[in-house]
Amino acid sequence: MKIALLLSRIEQTGVTTHTLDLTKGLIDEGHEVFLITGGKVQEDNSRIDAFYNEFVSLGSQVKEFKTPKGTFISKVIISVGSIFSIIKLIKSCNPDIIHAQSPYMTFIPWLMGKNFTTTIHNTKLKKNIKFKNPTHLIAISKESEVMSQKIFGISPKDITVVNHGVSERFGTSISKNEKDQLKSKFNIPNDKIIVGFVGRLTIDKGCDVLFKAIKNLDDTVISQSHFIFLGSTKDSLDYQWLEQNLEQENIDTYCTIVDFQDPKPFYDIFDIFVLPSRFESFPLVILEAMMSECATVRSQVEGALEQIQHGVNGMLFPNENDGALTAILEKLVLDDAFRTEIANKGKSKALTEYTIPVMTKNTLLVYDKIRVD
Incomplete structure (x- = not known):
């Protein structure tokens, strides 16, 4: 099949990571993938460059449209032009399937009168004129399924839950020598239990909740532990906020902050992984940490009960x-x-x-529901 994936921007988010993983799965199954996107967000971020390059190296055909910028009038003109550009790009691909990974791009295939699907990644989405109900919807969790019915009025028969999957590379650990080198590079102690966090260094990710939890640890426990925060770049406001708060809480000596980069080797040195987010959807970092054999802990918000059975394969x-x-x-x-x-x-x-092949297989079953022969 020819599959057109609509992604508003390539950025450092779970939606981009999921789109990349789905692209890999579809291409591995022998399908042709076209990524229609507004391109990379304008940030000095090597990780975003890596995402873009990986889409290309996988064999997907990346087709870009202009995104609004400049004055209000300029943004309006570019936005109108982009709609026609996206429609033209979709037509040039002649896809069997149109999949809007960005839900607010669903109005494009709707305008074209085409069957399409979309994935609801974010349970905080609001009604918006740009969102149009798909032929069949993919929900990533039970919560996003319920939200889709409640907010967008989509019938249960038109929704399929397809959980995210991640690369099985997370299931193979780096060598002991590589672990030692990584710890040495970032001055991470070898004789401690390593507790890690991966994600945006923000309040919505619950970083402050983790600060308080660390502060309250018994002296015996804190002396045996070291905490790693892998997230925003060093010159960002998020990074500075985290650094200041760790100092104020007087726990900075037990913590290391690392610029965001490929988290794979870091999972391999984590003994425990914590995601204290105030809200989530179906976070990929939890799946990556679990597959990497970290004892995984998360807040009991969206997707938690699907991912973790408390006290059995993780903690809530x-x-x-x-x-x-x-x-x-x-x-x-x-x-x-x-x-x-x-x-x-x-x-x-x-x-x-939670592997890419399992996710891809279940996604293809949805494509079968909307494909027009």
Whole structure:
């Protein structure tokens, strides 16, 4: 099949990562993929460049349209022109399937009178004139399925839940020598339990909740632990906010902040992974951490109960409850056997349920529902 994926921008988000993983899965299955996008966000970020280059190296055909910029009038003119440009790009591909990874691009295939699908990644989406109900919708979690019915009025029969999948490369660890080199490069101690976070260094990701949990740790536990925050670039406001707060809480000596980069080798040195977000959808970092054999902890918000069975293959704590997070961290740091068991079962679940081939297979079943022969 020829498949056109509509992505508003290539940026450092889960939507871009998911689009990249889906592209790989579809191409591996022998399909032809066209990525129709507004291109890279204008940031000095090597990771975004890497995303773009990977789309190309996978064999997808990247077709770009102009995005609005400049004065209000200029933005309006460019926006109108971009609509016609996107329609022209879609027609030039002559796709069997149109998949709007960016939900607010759904009005394009709707204007064309074409069957299409879209994926609801964000459960906080609002009604918008640019969103048009698809022929069949992909929800990434039970919560996004419910939201799609409630907010957009989509019938349950027109929704399929397809959980995200991640690359199985996360299931193969780097060597001990590579781990030692990575720790040496960032001055990470070798004799500590490493607790990691990967994501935007922001309040919505619950970084402040983790600060408080660290601050409240028993002295015996904190002396055995080291925390790594892998996120925004050093010159960003998010990075500076995190650095200042760690100093104010007097926990900076137990923490290392690392510019955002490929998280794969970092997962391999994490013993425990924590995602304390205040809201989520179906976060890929949880799947990556589980597959990397980290004992994985997350807040009990959207997607949590699908990803983790508490006390079996991961740990959950009530949203914003830093006290509960402290108790979980103390248990995992002090109980080596429990931590190992949680990590092993998490990896097994991720490798069984959350791989790119599994996600791709389930996505292709949705394509079968909307394809017009």
